[in-house]
Amino acid sequence: xxxxxxxxxxxxxxxxxxQIQVNKANYETWLRKTTAISYEHGEFVVxxxxxxxxEYLDRNQRSLVEKVLTGILHKDVKVRFQxxxxxxxxxxxxxxxxxLSPPAQQASLPLFNPKYTxxxxxxxxxxxxxxxxxxxxxxxxxxxxxxxxxxGGAGLGxxxxxxxxxxxxxxxxxxxxxxxxxxYTNDLMSxxxxxxxxxxxxxxxxxxxxxxxxVQFFSGKQKTGENFFHTFDELHNASRQIVITSDxxxxxxxxxxxxxxxxxxxxxxxxxxxPDFDTRLAILQDKSQQDGVDLSPDVLEFLARQIRENIxxxxxxxNRVVAYAKLVRAMVTPQLxxxxxxxIAGNQPGAPMITAGTIVEAVARSFQLDPSEIVGRKRDKExxxxxxxxxxxxxxxxxFSLNQVGKELGGRDAAAVTNSCKKVxxxxxxxxxxxxxxxxxxxxxxxx
Numbered sequence: 001x002x003x004x005x006x007x008x009x010x011x012x013x014x015x016x017x018x019q020i021q022v023n024k025a026n027y028e029t030w031l032r033k034t035t036a037i038s039y040e041h042g043e044f045v046v047x048x049x050x051x052x053x054x055e056y057l058d059r060n061q062r063s064l065v066e067k068v069l070t071g072i073l074h075k076d077v078k079v080r081f082q083x084x085x086x087x088x089x090x091x092x093x094x095x096x097x098x099x100l101s102p103p104a105q106q107a108s109l110p111l112f113n114p115k116y117t118x119x120x121x122x123x124x125x126x127x128x129x130x131x132x133x134x135x136x137x138x139x140x141x142x143x144x145x146x147x148x149x150x151x152g153g154a155g156l157g158x159x160x161x162x163x164x165x166x167x168x169x170x171x172x173x174x175x176x177x178x179x180x181x182x183x184y185t186n187d188l189m190s191x192x193x194x195x196x197x198x199x200x201x202x203x204x205x206x207x208x209x210x211x212x213x214x215v216q217f218f219s220g221k222q223k224t225g226e227n228f229f230h231t232f233d234e235l236h237n238a239s240r241q242i243v244i245t246s247d248x249x250x251x252x253x254x255x256x257x258x259x260x261x262x263x264x265x266x267x268x269x270x271x272x273x274x275p276d277f278d279t280r281l282a283i284l285q286d287k288s289q290q291d292g293v294d295l296s297p298d299v300l301e302f303l304a305r306q307i308r309e310n311i312x313x314x315x316x317x318x319n320r321v322v323a324y325a326k327l328v329r330a331m332v333t334p335q336l337x338x339x340x341x342x343x344i345a346g347n348q349p350g351a352p353m354i355t356a357g358t359i360v361e362a363v364a365r366s367f368q369l370d371p372s373e374i375v376g377r378k379r380d381k382e383x384x385x386x387x388x389x390x391x392x393x394x395x396x397x398x399x400f401s402l403n404q405v406g407k408e409l410g411g412r413d414a415a416a417v418t419n420s421c422k423k424v425x426x427x428x429x430x431x432x433x434x435x436x437x438x439x440x441x442x443x444x445x446x447x448x
Contacts, residue, residue: 007044010072011036017068022061029135030057035084044069044077047084050139052168054081059119112170112178116163122286124279125428125435127157130272134161134243138168141209141241145268147232151246152272155312158245161272162211165243174208181217185224205234209241215264216246220255229260236263273439277396278425280304280314287315293322295332302334305399306341317341354397354445356408362444363390366437375410385434388420393441395421 015034019027030053037045046065048054057065058081069077118138123131130150137148150158162178169176179187184204191200204210210231218225235242246253249271250264275283281304288295295318303321307314317340324340325332364371367386374387387409394405395417402414409417428435 007036007039010039010044010069011046013072014065014068017072018065021064021068029132029139030061037082037084042076042078043080045080045082048081049084050172051083052139052172054083055171056118057081112163112166116160117167118164120286120290121157121160121164122279122283124275124282125425125438126273126275126279127161128429130157130161130270133268133270134165135168137241137243138165138172141169141174142239146236146239147242147244147264147267149244149246149250149264149267149269150272151249151269153247153274153309155310156272156274157311158272159213162213162243162245166209166211169209169241175206176209176211177204177207178211178213180213181215184212184228185217185221188224188227201231204231207235207240209243210235211243213245214247215244216248216253218256218260219253222257225257225260229257229263232260232263236266242267274309275311275314276442277304280307280311283311283314284318287318291318291322293318295322298334299332299337302337303341305397306338356394356398356400356405358445359393359397359441360390360408362441363393365444366441375408377410388424389434389438389441391417391420392424392438393445397445 011034015031018031022031033049034053034057035047037047039045046057048057062079062081066077066079069079118131118135121127121131130152133145133148134150136144137146150161152158166176166178187200187203191197218228232242244264249269250256250261253261281300284300284303288300299321303314303317307317321332321337321340325336328336330336360371360374363369363386364374367382367389369383369386373383374390390409391405391412394400394408395402398405400408402417405417406412406414424434424438428438
């Protein structure tokens with residue numbers, strides 16, 4: 001039996017349960033460094049590393065934590081998150097290094113988009129690593145991934161993550177500067193022309209965190225690259241955090257100085273990929289809730305299947321459907337949605353007909369199996385994994401019901417299909433081999 005007079009064993013038991021109930025990235029980011037402070041009069045106080053973590057857990061995980069603790073203690077528990085004693089000096093020491101308080105910053109720093117926060121970022125297998133790294137950087141600037149280099153196609157959420165880091169850093173009293181690579185270049189050219197390089201250096205090299213968007217703009221700009229190299233070194237040597245976004249990895253940026261490319265790879269380089277069906281659907285659900293729009297699941301699923309590559313276009317398609325329905329004074333149905341976005345969906349790259357047969361063939365080829373083995377009764381580890389992947393792909397890229405998927409794959413029942421899809425989605429986060437298989441099969445199918 002747990003000793004309730006000592007809260008730490010109770011919290012250790014709770015952490016064991018929470019580790020099962022939340023995904024690995026969220027546990028490592030938000031819960032692993034927490035401790036128990038006290039348990040008195042039905043209130044359990046949990047110690048956290050920072051105010052930012054306390055606010056996040058209070059908003060997003062408090063009900064779950066209270067449920068877990070109530071189950072362990074067999075009595076109602078209220079939870080409060082509090083910065084633990086060993087971390088309470090952080091803000092003071094940061095100020096002593098010359099960091100500005102939030103009011104002092106606001107006059108000199110650009111405002112971030114209020115919608116671009118960690119809370120509003122929808123995660124999935126396509127962006128989980130990038131999200132976890134961004135949160136880690138926001139919590140531990142200059143200590144873990146420095147620089148953090150996020151790359152991926154347009155409209156996939158890189159700028160959202162960049163600004164979410166900025167929001168969190170400002171909340172922790174850090175002096176943050178967020179600029180595009182084009183703005184950096186323009187500032188440099190203006191400073192050289194007006195002989196005000198000292199002011200430029202003060203602006204860029206005195207911050208606690210520098211966020212640079214679309215760094216591929218430095219391509220072929222030798223003078224800008226040379227200047228940014230020295231800015232990078234000065235900030236990095238002072239353990240100041242640098243976060244960079246690009247539409248491609250460092251080595252793929254043409255005419256980028258080699259030593260600058262090398263610097264970009266010092267920390268963590270991670271890709272933000274095109275969202276899969278489940279993530280696209282979650283994004284649409286989240287946006288419709290934020291906008292106060294009540295749409296049926298079949299409409300949201302239709303949009304999620306039609307718009308594959310770009311989150312910005314995906315959200316724009318939702319706006320267009322709602323506006324079109326108001327214009328024609330009609331209820332939103334999949335048919336009306338199709339009419340509203342026909343020019344958008346028609347421009348989506350690569351939309352070949354995907355059938356159960358093409359999925360089974362693509363999966364079989366990837367796993368070097370015969371298609372008959374995937375739909376058959378063979379149960380070795382590799383065949384079982386391939387069969388699960390086939391179920392997962394059918395649910396994502398066809399309109400088949402669970403029963404239809406099961407029928408296509410040897411008469412499996414709906415529960416087996418559901419469990420297989422959940423297992424693939426979960427295992428992709430921790431199994432690089434499986435994740436690469438799924439990505440390769442998607443490319444063969446020509447589907448986002």
